[in-house]
Amino acid sequence: MGSTLRFEAAAGTHIGHVRKKNDDSFASLPKLGLFMVADGIGGRPGGEVASRMAVDTVRTCFEEDDPEETWPYALDPSQEREEVQFVHAVRTANTAIFERAVRTPALRGMGTTFTGLYVRGDRAFIAHVGDSRGYRLRRGRLDQVTDDHSMLGEVRRHGVELEDALDEGLSGILMRSVGTERRVDVDTRVEVLVRGDVLLLCSDGLWEPVAEAELHATLSEDSSPEAMVERLIGQALRHGANDNVTCVVVRVS
Secondary structure: OOOOOOEEEEEEEEOOOOOOOOOEEEEEEOOOOEEEEEEEOOOOOOHHHHHHHHHHHHHHHHHOOOOOOOOOHHHOOOOOHHHHHHHHHHHHHHHHHHHHHHHOHHHOOOOEOEEEEEEEOOEEEEEEEOOOEEEEEEOOEEEEOOOOOEHHHHHHHOOOOOHHHOOHHHHOOEOOOEOOOOOOOOEEEEEEOOOOOEEEEEOHHHHOOOOHHHHHHHHOOOOOHHHHHHHHHHHHHHOOOOOOEEEEEEEEO
């Protein structure tokens, strides 16, 4: 990173109280400045395969990147190189997952969410598909920095007052995921980091049972990212944790 900013990070996962296997995958790679959470789609075969493929493929794309190579900026001149790189990596993962599912009938239809953070100097590049989330705590304020690509997320974005009328089974339906279609649209966001920022990536197994006020309180603590991760997972477990729980915490110092 740059000379004035440093960061520390921690990550963890738990199977939860209900699921028989953990479909979540994550990576915390401080040397690359790369952090990721992927949640394999529940109820479909190969959820854990899809999430692990997403994380591993994106990691490989960054590890093998050569900064001297010419990048296809013409794809979107408004995006910075790191954004193009991130989108390319997620789309490469999408293709790998989709093609493996086509070749393997037992994995047909598998897919995953993906939320990733790439720290470069004093800038954070976020790539996102699905309903895993990214949050940023800055100067006492907690903001969600990703949009949920779900039925409920669509309703909220369009300001339709139908949240209470949505059937519980429909509200969580994903509108976008990695690997289920031949092509995927990837949301990106660029944040300029400042000292004291705390960034959280998490699967819905954390943000659904744990109220935002609790997330805020934990991320505001003067404790290590390891302690924050442990407490966040503990909060989800105390609230029932009927899904896998995964989170990554990155603190800028």
